[in-house]
Amino acid sequence: MGPEFLAVLQILSLALLAAGVLFYVAGSVGLLRFPDAPSRLHALTKADNVGLGLVSLAAAIYWGEPAIAAKIALVWLFAIISSGMTAQLLARAAPVADGSGSPAEYERESGT
Amino acid sequence: MSAAFDILLCLMILATAGIALFVRGAFAAIAFFIAFGNLLGLAWLALGAVNVALAEIAVGAGVTGVALILACSRLFELGDNLADVRTPLASRLGSAALCLGFTVMLAGVVLTIPPGDRLSKVVAPLLPGLGIENPVTGVLLAFRGYDTLLETFVLLGALVAAWSLTPDASRRLPPTTMVMTDPTSRIVAEAFTRLLAPAALIIAAYLVWVGSDLPGGAFQAGAVLAGALVVATLGGVVVLPRLDSLAARIALMVGPLTFLAIGLAGAALGGRFLAYPDGLEKTLIVTIEYALAISIAAGLALLAIGPPQPMPNNARADAR
Amino acid sequence: MLVEGGHVFAVTGAVLAGLGFYSFLVKRHPIRQLLAANVVGAGVFLMLGGLGRSPGGADPFAQALVITGIVIAVALSALGAAMVVRLAACGDKDEAPLGEKREGP
Amino acid sequence: MSLAPALSRALMFIVLWTSLSGGVMDGWAYGAAATLLAAWLSLRLYPPGQPRVRAWRAAVFAPMLLARGFLGGLDVARRALDPRLPIRPGWMVLRLRHGCVPANVLLGGVINILPGSLAAGPQDGAMNVHLLNLYAESAASDSLAREEKRVHWLFGLADTERGRDE
Structure with missing residues (x-):
């Protein structure tokens, strides 16, 4: 591996990092702009999954070791699985967040 | 570049802390407190302290957040509206002046101390004898063994104190039911636990093992397991133990007792209390860490969930 | 240079401690006070961490101390939360709940 | 055993x-x-004998999922950053074709990664799905049905067991 190759890798990892951060920014913009709680969850889960993926990829390329790359891939995989699961729980509770500050208030309003 | 990142991070930390401290609603305050804890974890990463970052995110933000949210929803059930009362203007102004003075003084003192890593020069030459490459684990278990031992007892003591708040009437009741009442949410938490809890076990075991050479350790592993336990409880996979459950007591005591036993053995073998015999340091420290991880997991999960609740009158019937 | 790398974090820690104290004094709900105490603690930890920073890494002693501190803070916060709930549960029945209790003169 | x-x-x-x-x-x-x-x-x-994820099928499934997850992120980022905010959020109901709970929960997780859809957990043989663009409801329901087939394949479930547990 010549120095040019390493420089290319560095630039690639920086570009991936920047793209990942852009996705995080887009997710946060969506969080602010979208009108209701479930739509905000769309923005958070999906954009942040991709953001995390790109940042992880950037880190894996930056370190350049297969062992570290495997670990980073695992982190990404578990993060995606748990965000898919928690998003289901949050989507279930989303009307609560839309209604008012606390779960019990929502239940009182909906008469359950 | 890095300085700009540090400053931006610090501003975000201050902003989230400000919202967490002064926002109107209690639930929003806790949500921002958790975000604050995660950003604080990033700050620890920026400071090069990966161990602390892991502990802050998992324990500081996660477990404290769970405990506070549960406390809030219980208070809400008890009829507390969690509303905040405005303090009189005069006392607010007085407090503000006091705290401003305090902050300025503190920051002034801080700025007179040049940052520097002066103690690692002391620690580094002592580590090779231990066989432990992670200086933080080395400090925690070899040089500050007394502190760490007592700390595990503080955790236990806090749990005993929290449990002692249980009124006599509900002491013999089944423990607080933490199972999600919404069936769909419960199904999701249950499936999540059944598919992933064993993986959490492997990750925790790895964190303890790697903690002797790299960032990780009993507290971080304990927090992972405690998280799995809380989700399992929410999904109804794990039923919380009664206060007099022997299994729960063994799980809570195994760490501190192993630590104590190895410490006393060190004293009996002619050394001093908490001295590890030559050549066995690493094995013994890893053994202590595994036992501690079990107790820390049980302790953190039970602390976060809180003591058995005296049921509000209407809910008593549902609680079987 | 007037401000060195770790100082940014140490000063942030000092400001956090000050903000936390102010919130502790003006917020009257015990849960909010618990939260404020946690922020004060986090600020003190950050001061330790910031001052222990050097280009070579972070001070292992400061790190170990902070990990101990975090765990103890969690234990005591959870105990505090349990005490607040218990107080609310067995408080005087004819008195208003915690949040309103202090509204009187 | x-x-x-x-x-x-x-x-x-x-x-x-x-x-x-x-x-x-x-x-x-x-x-x-x-x-x-x-x-x-x-x-x-997770006692043996229940439908379970086959390792080699997961190895085929995971990369496809990641690719579509990327599209999902791209889609939502585009909508969030578009000044006109082209979304019309709303709920639809997806009828589940199988009563296997872990498979349905996993399907919910997969739906949350796909572009434009967010599942709120399986309930009584159906799943409430929130769509970011309700105009595309029929296309979405087709693609969700395809996704369900893929998850069934992942678990080795036959599609004929229609609504067993309903």
Whole structure:
């Protein structure tokens, strides 16, 4: 591996990092702009999954070791699985967040 | 570049802390407190302290957040509206002046101390004898063994104190039911636990093992397991133990007792209390860490969930 | 240079401690006070961490101390939360709940 | 109890431990102990005999999922950054074709990664799905049905067991 190759890798990892951060920014913009709680969850889960993926990829390329790359891939995989699961729980509770500050208030309003 | 990142991070930390401290609603305050804890974890990463970052995110933000949210929803059930009362203007102004003075003084003192890593020069030459490459684990278990031992007892003591708040009437009741009442949410938490809890076990075991050479350790592993336990409880996979459950007591005591036993053995073998015999340091420290991880997991999960609740009158019937 | 790398974090820690104290004094709900105490603690930890920073890494002693501190803070916060709930549960029945209790003169 | 499920799960956890430890053999004893414990826990929590994820099918499924997850992120980022905010959020109901709970929960997780859809957990043989663009409802319901087939394939479920547990 010549120095040019390493420089290319560095630039690639920086570009991936920047793209990942852009996705995080887009997710946060969506969080602010979208009108209701479930739509905000769309923005958070999906954009942040991709953001995390790109940042992880950037880190894996930056370190350049297969062992570290495997670990980073695992982190990404578990993060995606748990965000898919928690998003289901949050989507279930989303009307609560839309209604008012606390779960019990929502239940009182909906008469359950 | 890095300085700009540090400053931006610090501003975000201050902003989230400000919202967490002064926002109107209690639930929003806790949500921002958790975000604050995660950003604080990033700050620890920026400071090069990966161990602390892991502990802050998992324990500081996660477990404290769970405990506070549960406390809030219980208070809400008890009829507390969690509303905040405005303090009189005069006392607010007085407090503000006091705290401003305090902050300025503190920051002034801080700025007179040049940052520097002066103690690692002391620690580094002592580590090779231990066989432990992670200086933080080395400090925690070899040089500050007394502190760490007592700390595990503080955790236990806090749990005993929290449990002692249980009124006599509900002491013999089944423990607080933490199972999600919404069936769909419960199904999701249950499936999540059944598919992933064993993986959490492997990750925790790895964190303890790697903690002797790299960032990780009993507290971080304990927090992972405690998280799995809380989700399992929410999904109804794990039923919380009664206060007099022997299994729960063994799980809570195994760490501190192993630590104590190895410490006393060190004293009996002619050394001093908490001295590890030559050549066995690493094995013994890893053994202590595994036992501690079990107790820390049980302790953190039970602390976060809180003591058995005296049921509000209407809910008593549902609680079987 | 007037401000060195770790100082940014140490000063942030000092400001956090000050903000936390102010919130502790003006917020009257015990849960909010618990939260404020946690922020004060986090600020003190950050001061330790910031001052222990050097280009070579972070001070292992400061790190170990902070990990101990975090765990103890969690234990005591959870105990505090349990005490607040218990107080609310067995408080005087004819008195208003915690949040309103202090509204009187 | 037959040995095969225990062995296949232990193998899975050995792979997990090895990729975490980066192949360093120092800790193999701890890894072995953790693997045994995890395999036992896994058999307790998810007894053999139920539909389960096949490892080689997961290896085919995961990359496809990641690719579509990327599209999902791209889609939502585009909508969030578009000044006109082209969304019309609303709920639809997806009828589930199988009563296998873990498969349905996993399907919900997959739906949350796909572009434009967010599942709110399986309930009584159906799943409430929130769409970011309700105009595309019929296209979305087709693609969700295809996704359900893929998850059934992942679990080795036959599609004929229509609404068994309803």
